[in-house]
Amino acid sequence: MSKPLEVPTMDMENKEVLRRIEIGGDMLLNMGPQHPSTHGVINFLVQTDGEVMKRAIPEVGYLHRSIEKIGERCTYNGFMPYTDRVDYIAAMFANQGWAMAVERLLGLQVPRRAEFCRVIACELNRISSHLISVGTMAMDIGAVTPFPYALREREFINDLLEELCGARLTYNYLRIGGVAFDLPSGYEDKVSTFLDHFEKILDEFNRLITYNEIFIKRLAHLAPIPAQMAIDYCLVGPNLRASGMSFDVRKALPYSVYPDFEFDVPVGKGEVGTPGDAWDRFWCRVEEMRQSCRILRQALAQLPKDTAIMGKVPRKIKIPEGTEAYSRIESARGDMQYYVVAGPGENAHRVKIRTGSFTAMGIIDALSRGLMIADLVALIASLDVVAPEIDR
Amino acid sequence: MTFEEIQQRLAAKFGERIGALAPANKDPFLVVPAADVVEICRFAKEDEALAFDCLMNLSSVDWPKKNQIEVVYHLWSYRRRHSFVLKVQLDRAKPEVPSVESIWKSADWLEREQYDLMGVTFTGHPDLRRIMMPDDWVGNPLRKDYAEQPQWHNITTTRDNSLEGYVRLDELTKKAAEAAAAAKKELPQ
Amino acid sequence: MQGFIDNLIRGWGYDPASWPWTQFVYVAFMGLFSFIVINFAAISGGIFSWAERRIAARMQSRVGPNRVGPAGFLQWIADAVKLLFKEDLIPAEADNVLFRAAPYFMMVGFACVFVALPFSHRLIVADMNIGIFYILAVTALIVVGIIMSGWSSNSKWSLFGAIRSAAQIISYEIPAGMALMIPVLLAGTMSTQGIIRAQGPWPWQWFIFDNPAATAGFFIFFISALAEGNRTPFDLPEAESELVSGYNTEYSGMRFSYFFLVEWGNLWVMSALAVTMFMGGWQVPFLPAERLDALTGWVAFFAEVASVMIFALKTLFFVFVVMWLRWTLPRIRVDQMMNMCWKYLVPASFVGVLFVAGWMLVVRSAPAVGIAMHFLLAGAAAVAVVLFVQRVANNLRDTGDKFDFTSNW
Numbered sequence: 001m002s003k004p005l006e007v008p009t010m011d012m013e014n015k016e017v018l019r020r021i022e023i024g025g026d027m028l029l030n031m032g033p034q035h036p037s038t039h040g041v042i043n044f045l046v047q048t049d050g051e052v053m054k055r056a057i058p059e060v061g062y063l064h065r066s067i068e069k070i071g072e073r074c075t076y077n078g079f080m081p082y083t084d085r086v087d088y089i090a091a092m093f094a095n096q097g098w099a100m101a102v103e104r105l106l107g108l109q110v111p112r113r114a115e116f117c118r119v120i121a122c123e124l125n126r127i128s129s130h131l132i133s134v135g136t137m138a139m140d141i142g143a144v145t146p147f148p149y150a151l152r153e154r155e156f157i158n159d160l161l162e163e164l165c166g167a168r169l170t171y172n173y174l175r176i177g178g179v180a181f182d183l184p185s186g187y188e189d190k191v192s193t194f195l196d197h198f199e200k201i202l203d204e205f206n207r208l209i210t211y212n213e214i215f216i217k218r219l220a221h222l223a224p225i226p227a228q229m230a231i232d233y234c235l236v237g238p239n240l241r242a243s244g245m246s247f248d249v250r251k252a253l254p255y256s257v258y259p260d261f262e263f264d265v266p267v268g269k270g271e272v273g274t275p276g277d278a279w280d281r282f283w284c285r286v287e288e289m290r291q292s293c294r295i296l297r298q299a300l301a302q303l304p305k306d307t308a309i310m311g312k313v314p315r316k317i318k319i320p321e322g323t324e325a326y327s328r329i330e331s332a333r334g335d336m337q338y339y340v341v342a343g344p345g346e347n348a349h350r351v352k353i354r355t356g357s358f359t360a361m362g363i364i365d366a367l368s369r370g371l372m373i374a375d376l377v378a379l380i381a382s383l384d385v386v387a388p389e390i391d392r
Numbered sequence: 393m394t395f396e397e398i399q400q401r402l403a404a405k406f407g408e409r410i411g412a413l414a415p416a417n418k419d420p421f422l423v424v425p426a427a428d429v430v431e432i433c434r435f436a437k438e439d440e441a442l443a444f445d446c447l448m449n450l451s452s453v454d455w456p457k458k459n460q461i462e463v464v465y466h467l468w469s470y471r472r473r474h475s476f477v478l479k480v481q482l483d484r485a486k487p488e489v490p491s492v493e494s495i496w497k498s499a500d501w502l503e504r505e506q507y508d509l510m511g512v513t514f515t516g517h518p519d520l521r522r523i524m525m526p527d528d529w530v531g532n533p534l535r536k537d538y539a540e541q542p543q544w545h546n547i548t549t550t551r552d553n554s555l556e557g558y559v560r561l562d563e564l565t566k567k568a569a570e571a572a573a574a575a576k577k578e579l580p581q
Numbered sequence: 582m583q584g585f586i587d588n589l590i591r592g593w594g595y596d597p598a599s600w601p602w603t604q605f606v607y608v609a610f611m612g613l614f615s616f617i618v619i620n621f622a623a624i625s626g627g628i629f630s631w632a633e634r635r636i637a638a639r640m641q642s643r644v645g646p647n648r649v650g651p652a653g654f655l656q657w658i659a660d661a662v663k664l665l666f667k668e669d670l671i672p673a674e675a676d677n678v679l680f681r682a683a684p685y686f687m688m689v690g691f692a693c694v695f696v697a698l699p700f701s702h703r704l705i706v707a708d709m710n711i712g713i714f715y716i717l718a719v720t721a722l723i724v725v726g727i728i729m730s731g732w733s734s735n736s737k738w739s740l741f742g743a744i745r746s747a748a749q750i751i752s753y754e755i756p757a758g759m760a761l762m763i764p765v766l767l768a769g770t771m772s773t774q775g776i777i778r779a780q781g782p783w784p785w786q787w788f789i790f791d792n793p794a795a796t797a798g799f800f801i802f803f804i805s806a807l808a809e810g811n812r813t814p815f816d817l818p819e820a821e822s823e824l825v826s827g828y829n830t831e832y833s834g835m836r837f838s839y840f841f842l843v844e845w846g847n848l849w850v851m852s853a854l855a856v857t858m859f860m861g862g863w864q865v866p867f868l869p870a871e872r873l874d875a876l877t878g879w880v881a882f883f884a885e886v887a888s889v890m891i892f893a894l895k896t897l898f899f900v901f902v903v904m905w906l907r908w909t910l911p912r913i914r915v916d917q918m919m920n921m922c923w924k925y926l927v928p929a930s931f932v933g934v935l936f937v938a939g940w941m942l943v944v945r946s947a948p949a950v951g952i953a954m955h956f957l958l959a960g961a962a963a964v965a966v967v968l969f970v971q972r973v974a975n976n977l978r979d980t981g982d983k984f985d986f987t988s989n990w
Contacts, residue, residue, distance in 0.1 A: 029737055050744070051915055061524040068509075069534055105418055142813060142912025148641035204980045214814055214911045231445050231470055234498035245470060252473060325418045326466065326477075339451050339464065352451035354466075362501040373741075374817075374914045391524060 026054060031376070033062045039136065039380060040387020042361075048373065056368035056376055058361045063391040071351030072343065076102050076317045077176055079351070084170035086353055087389045090129040092122045093331035095174040097353070100255065101327035101338040102176045103311075105319050111308040114178035115257045119299050120191070121164060121173055123292045127198070128157040129332035130285045130292075137282055137381040138209050141218050146209045153201055156194050163187065176317065178310035188300045195293050202290060210286060211272075219282060220273025223367045223379045227276070233363040236356040237334020238284040239383055242268030243276035249330035261298045263291045278382035285384070318346055333357055333384055357389035393441070393474045395420050401442060405435055414479075421464070421477035429465075429480050430490045430516075436467060436476070437495055443471045447492065450502035452510040454484070456536045461487045463512060482512065491517035509534040585703070586610050614706045618695045626846035627657040633845070633904050640908045660838075667834035672735060675831065679733035683726050684832075684839035690722025691843045694850050699773050701863045701888040702873050712773040713765060716854065717758050720809065723843065724750045730840075734831035742830070745817050745915055750809050752922040757805035759930035763798040763937050764788045764858040777862035778870045785959035789859040792954050794936035799859045801930050806851040808918070811844060813907040817915055852899030853892075860895055863888040 027050065032043040041062035047054045067086055071079050083098045084091040096118060103110060110118075135150030158168045163184055165173035173180055209215055225235065230243040240247060248265045250258040266287035268280030319342035327338045334356030343349035360383040368376055393401075395413060399422055403410045409428050414421050424432050436444040449466040465478040480489050491514035493499040501523065503514045508522040511532035522529060530541055540549050586607060590597045597603050631646070631654060638645025646653030671680055697712045699705040709715055724747050731743020765771050767788050768779035780787050789799045808815040832840065856862060865873065865888045876884050913921070944951035 027737060050741075061522075061526070064524040066533060107418075138911065142816070143910060144637075145641050145908050148643060152642050200980050204976070207976065208909075209911070212911065214913055217917060218911060218914060229497075232497045234446050234448060234496070247470060320417075323417045324421075335448075337449055337466070339449060339466070341453055350451070350453045352449065354449040354451075358501065358505075359498050362498060366497075372914065372916065374912075 029373075031056075031373075032059075039385050040390075042385070042387050042390070044364075044376070046373065046376070051372050053368055053371055053373060053376060056364060056371075058364050060361060060387070060390045063387045065388075065392065067392045068351050068353065071348050073347060075346045076319075076348065079348070080175065081170065081172045083353075084172055085388060086392055087331065087333065087336075087355065087357075087386060088170055089132055089386055090125050090332035091169065091171050092118075092125040092173060093329055093336055094353075095171065096122060096256075097327050097329045097331070097336050097338045098340075099174045099176055100329065101325050101340040102317070104325040104327060105323050105340060105342055106176070106313075106317065108177050108311050108313065110178055110256075110311050111306070112257070113182075113304045113306055114309045114311070116299055116303050117179045117183060117309060118174060119257055119261075120183070120296060121161065121171070121179070123296050123299070124157050124161060124191070125171075126292045126332045127289050128154045128161075130289050131157075133332075133381075133384045134205075134282060134285055137378075137384075138215070140377050140381040141215060143209055143212070143215065146205065149201070149205065149208070153198060156198070160187075160190060160194065163190075175310060175313075177313035178308075182307065182309050183303075188303065191296060191300060195296055199290065199293055202286065206286065210283065216272050216279060218374075219279035219378060219382070220277055222273075222278040222375055222382070223371065224270075224274035224277040225363070225367070229363075229366075230276070233366075234359045235334070235363060235383075236359070237331070237384075238288060239281055239334065239356070239360060241266060242280035242284045244268060249328050249335050253328060255327075255329065257299075258295075260302060261295050263294050263298075266291065278378055281382040281384070316346055321349065331356065333386070333389065353392055355389040355392070357383075357385045357387075360385055361390055393472065395476065398442060398474065398476050401439070402432065402436070405439075406432060419477065421479050423479045423481060426480045426482055426489045429478070430492060430495070432478070433465070433467075433492045433495050441472070442476075443469045444476065445470055445496075447496035447498050447502070448475070450499060450506060452487075452506040452512050452534075454510060454534065454536050456484065459484045461510060461512060463487075463489055463506065465492070487512040488515055489513075490515050491520075493517050508532070511535065583607070611706070615696060618706055619692050622692055622695050622846050622849070623842060625849050626842040627661065629845040629848050629900065630660075630841065631657045632900075633907075636901070636904050637908045640905070664835050664838045669835075670833045672831050674735040676733035676735070679729045680831075681836075683730035683733060684836045686726030686729060687723050687843045688726075688839055690720055690726060691846055691850070693719040693722075697773055698850075698853050699777060699857060699862055700892055701885055702774070702778075702870060703885065704889065705774060708772060708774045710770065710772045710775075713761055713771045713776070713858070716773075717754070717761065720850075721750075721754065723809075730832065736831055739830050742817075746811060748915075749811075749815060749817065749918060752919060753805040753808035753815075753926075756801050756922060756926035756930040757809060759927070759934055760798040760802035760805065761854075761858055762934050763795050766934065766937050766941065767791055767795065773857055773862075777857060777864060780861040780864060782861060782864035782866040782868065784861075784962070785955045787859060787861045790955050790958035790962065791951070792937065792940045793958070794933040794940065795859070796958060797929065798933045798937070799855065801926055801933065802858070803851075803855055805922075805926065806855065807903065807906070808922070810847040810851055810903075812848075812903055814910040814913045815918060816907075816912060817918065848900045848903055849896060851903065852896040855899055856892065856895040862895075863892040865891055 026047050029046040029048060030043060031046055033041045043059040043062065045055075045057040045059060047056075065085070067082050070082055074082065080095060080098060083094040086094045102108075131150040131154045135147040138146035138150075161171060161173075162168050164187070165171050165181055167173075225239070225243045227240075227243045227245045230240050230245065235243070244267060246265055246267045249255070250263075251265060266284050268275050268284055270277065270280060271283065273279050321342060321344040323342040325340050327340075329336055336356065337354040339350070339352040339354070340348050341350040364379065364383070367379060371379065395416075399410070399413045402422070406428065409425055410432075411423055414423065433444075433447075436442050444467040446468045447465060448468045449464075451464045451466075453462045453464065455462065461482045461484050463480045463482065465480075467476045467478065469475070482489060487510075489512065491499065491503055493503060493514070494516070500517075500519070503512075503517055504520060504523040506512050507514060507517075507520050508524050509532060514520060521527065525533065526544070529544070531538055533540075543549060587597045589610075590600065590603065590606060595603075634656070635645040635653065646656040649655045649659045671677065694716050696706045697709060697716055699708070727746045727750070728743050731739045731741075731746070734740075764776050768776040770776065770779070776788075784790065788795050790796065807813075864870065865884060868884060868887075873884055873888065940951075
């Protein structure tokens with residue numbers, strides 16, 4: 001097919017990229033792939049004169065596990081655990097995206113109680129994902145203490161989700177047509193107790209780090225992304241909302257039972273710096289945790305009493321070849337989209353997962369000119385990039 | 393605007409080159425010729441009524457039976473809050489389509505991913521190189537007829553199925569037990 | 582020290598002035614005292630590493646080391662033993678001589694300071710009349726050690742850390758030095774014992790409350806000392822999240838432990854200097870320095886112990902404050918750190934010295950003003966402490982927490 005490639009040896013690894021970076025006296029640094037703060041296995045080729053960067057080129061693919069190719073081999077039900085691994089920090093959302101896409105292919109209706117279970121699980125997962133995001137961001141800036149505080153709260157959520165579905169990280173809780181398990185008895189009280197405790201902790205967290213003078217000095221005015229640039233590079237989620245664009249899939253294209261709930265969408269206003277800077281992205285995530293608490297309280301109050309948690313799903317899911325469906329959900333990292341084309345047998349012909357972190361990596365090269373290395377770390381942390389989502 | 397209205401607006405501008413909207417097999421889409429995709433996308437972005445300011449997703453699907461590779465563009469408009477699906481059908485032997493990176497910057501990485509994994513060449517892309525696989529990888533993994541290379545820099549890409557290993561181990565143990573029993577029988581009493 | 586040794590020689594029946602072995606005895610005893618003090622420095626470094634880990638854990642809702650010995654107290658010994666047993670690793674491309682020598686430069690720079698630290702009114706190894714000047718000069722050896730280690734490691738990341746650290750330490754020596762000139766001006770001598778004797782045992786007699794410029798000088802010195810010791814918020818040279826450990830990335834085993842020994846031992850040095858210069862050192866309340874010198878017998882021994890305890894407690898309090906800051910504050914960026922030094926601290930310290938010089942003239946002609954200022958500033962500090970405690974109590978109440986000293990140790 002293609003002309004035979006001369007296979008280069010290990011010494012020529014950087015030559016491909018060296019051709020593209022005009023070095024001329026600058027240092028070429030490899031930040032990664034093993035680095036304490038690149039949020040996963042990502043490499044950055046940094047051309048710098050010592051402290052100020054000329055370019056930072058991200059190199060991904062170290063965590064590529066060909067999940068999309070596996071989707072062409074698995075049955076529709078069997079693919080659910082693989083979607084957990086697409087974003088293992090916010091696994092419920094990946095589950096939900098896949099479930100919604102296949103339910104659209106089948107034309108399936110999900111029972112109301114199952115939808116409420118999904119919302120409760122997903123909002124709890126959103127809080128725990130944002131806790132990791134803000135905790136590690138504070139740690140990357142140098143304040144180590146907020147990280148264990150965030151993890152301590154996340155332990156409560158881990159316990160709640162373990163009680164719900166048996167797992168602490170990769171849940172495999174949702175099923176095509178519903179959820180796997182119903183809420184255990186006494187679960188609503190446990191979640192309420194946690195919410196009462198957690199909202200006060202959020203205030204303590206704000207006092208500790210969000211409005212800390214040094215933290216603001218590090219993050220304000222750092223890499224402000226204008227709304228138009230964010231849209232052009234297709235940033236989603238808190239990154240987009242921090243730039244001033246008020247768009248949340250739960251409000252704009254409501255799915256599941258979100259229309260029944262009342263909640264705000266935090267939008268970055270440049271409270272301590274430029275609108276769309278790193279501090280706004282941090283603040284958006286903290287405020288979203290507060291809104292998730294609101295949604296959870298309403299969901300617990302409106303939980304229907306009937307018991308059906310699975311719809312009428314055929315034993316073997318077979319869909320006519322060529323049927324395609326698209327699902328969009330608001331994941332913790334933004335607008336996660338599944339494009340599924342059904343195959344001839346019991347599996348899909350093509351699964352494409354479009355994640356927020358993938359396009360966020362595309363913008364780093366453009367934003368990094370003229371930043372310092374410490375700023376690059378803060379920028380990556382503020383975009384809340386997780387490597388498994390980028391590489392799938 | 394609904395899908396039908398968007399298709400009508402595109403047909404009004406481009407006439408013959410836009411076909412009819414494909415019937416909704418759960419989700420409708422519009423097939424456009426590969427040579428016109430840049431012009432159509434630019435109109436879709438700049439037209440006031442359409443205003444598709446975001447390329448949400450760019451995927452490619454391999455249809456070996458039809459001898460085609462489809463590149464699927466999912467467009468979204470933040471201003472008008474409507475979406476649309478464009479498809480380009482390419483010859484599987486030489487899949488080439490002009491790049492839309494000059495229209496939406498998000499196409500930069502999305503097209504690189506499809507170049508890497510499916511082998512679609514996007515002409516006019518400023519930096520078309522592999523993104524997931526190593527730079528010197530041979531082949532396009534997402535193709536239906538993809539065969540993995542046996543090794544990469546002396547690292548083997550296959551591994552024995554551990555069940556087969558256990559079966560072999562069982563046979564060896566059985567043979568050793570039989571040999572021991574036979575040797576015991578031959579011992580002088 | 583010399584008087585003590587002279588008394589000893591006379592006790593043996595010789596006259597120090599004419600005995601031919603006097604100098605050797607001096608040197609031998611100097612060596613002995615230095616040996617004791619260096620051991621104190623090293624062991625205190627180890628103990629602070631344990632203390633920091635437990636305090637940090639408590640602040641972070643964790644437990645910290647609690648297996649090795651009671652409350653994990655032997656953890657630092659276990660770590661030291663482990664590091665001793667590790668493979669002696671030197672990167673192939675590293676400069677052999679410099680790589681090996683760098684930790685020792687840091688150890689020397691750090692250990693020499695202890696010679697001039699006054700632990701009590703008689704316990705000081707060498708009471709030089711250029712005491713504070715000597716201390717400032719000797720701590721500069723640490724920079725040499727850091728640059729050597731970063732350069733000789735032959736690694737870009739180590740080089741980054743070393744250059745950042747050198748820039749930081751050299752820059753902050755200026756405000757530190759100028760801020761330390763304020764107590765020198767107020768006391769009229771550079772000898773550390775002299776500066777302590779010029780203060781009094783009660784808080785309102787300390788130099789920190791002498792005049793507003795002295796208070797500012799204390800804070801300038803404290804911030805600069807944090808920067809000199811590579812402690813957060815100035816720990817850029819070791820910023821783990823950026824540089825994977827900076828200038829000591831390539832070090833392992835005992836050499837690695839020397840860097841950390843110096844860092845933790847520096848906590849004592851920073852705090853002891855702050856206490857000596859600004860907070861009255863070993864002065865015991867109710868016992869002015871002259872009466873302390875005149876005591877004899879068992880009372881003198883207990884007074885000695887009391888003054889050492891007071892010095893140690895004040896120093897340990899500041900050690901705790903330095904640890905507290907490390908686990909609360911984020912890290913400052915390199916350019917912000919240089920900005921702060923050259924644009925804010927250096928001019929402020931110069932203005933402070935000029936103000937103190939002018940203030941001394943004012944006080945000489947009107948002593949009552951000086952005394953009034955002492956009480957005014959001490960009172961303001963007491964009010965600030967009360968407000969701080971109130972704020973902490975409010976925060977605890979808002980979070981629904983209880984202030985709990987007894988559990989989770």
